Amino acid sequence: MENPVTVAQALRHARHDFLNELQLIQMKLDLGRGQEVQSIIRSHAEAAVQLNNLSALGMPATENWLLTAELRFPEFRFHLACHAGKGAGAKDAAFAEWLERFFDGLEPRTDVAADPRCRTELNEQQSVFEIALELTGHRHEFEMPEVPGLLARKEIAADNTKIIVSAKMEG
Template identity: 30%
Template sequence: MKEKIGALDLLQHSRHDWMNRLQIIKGNLELANVERAREVIEEIVIEMRQEAQLSALGVPHLSEWLLTYNWVRRARLMVKFEVLTDGRLPIEMDPTLYEWLKGVVDKLEQSVCDGVDNELYFIMEIDQEQSAFHVTIEYEGGELKDSPKNWLKDINCKRVEPALTWYGSTSTQFAVKASFELFPVSR
């Protein structure tokens, strides 16, 4: 399956998503469930803010991939993200972050079981004090075929190897923080 999708496909996926959301709101309003309709609208607003923050990070390749992954995914893996801080990363970090995080997803896709809802969260923040970009990776779902501690350190990224801090790991969930040194901003 091709990873990059064209503009027409992007518009089609976006239109489909928006139609689904509008149907949920409309259905709740028709059932006089105004509170649930408001909740759905608030969820959409939060998601749109997160997408805007991701786009504002200044890493377009990574942003495009994260924003469209769930439209072209190959495995039973839903990828979600949250950006905790405002700010902009040096554009030079885009290929590094894309390559490494895509490597995480590729390895996880090979390790997840079908027939189970598997969710992967990327929680991202810029740490100006430490001159670092942190990505906390949290997985929850079905039993993994291989421990992430085995394959996470072997992700093939020629550019950088992040520092990893493990918070926990079982056969059905794990949490780890990957810290990348901020590249100097080019002028």
């Protein structure tokens, strides 16, 4: 990461987003849209659970990358789902490096008007840890970084591209 996000920048961004969400909730309450308010609250509660799961993986470099991705790559809208119960701690730096190199290469080719999104899902099964990226609203031509110890594969569909980066877990 050439320009890491500072704690102050991250907190400023979080406060801004939090205030926007509170204003949205207030507006919906004023309009009598209680069901929509409940939906927003459920969505934020689920996001908090996913962030808790991410934190429990013991992969601080990957966690930091994922938590600051939206600040550093604002042309993308990121969504995180962490279903893994155990992380690949020995490969933590490699995963963060792969993500950084991938999005650095993808950024210049991204058309903001296409509303690019990245759904990121972390899974672990049978001693393999993986990060799956489902990209929508972008071009399919991009470089797949090679990082020692990680395997990456690409699946192209009509409306999205799925990339799965994986590694054997220690122990």
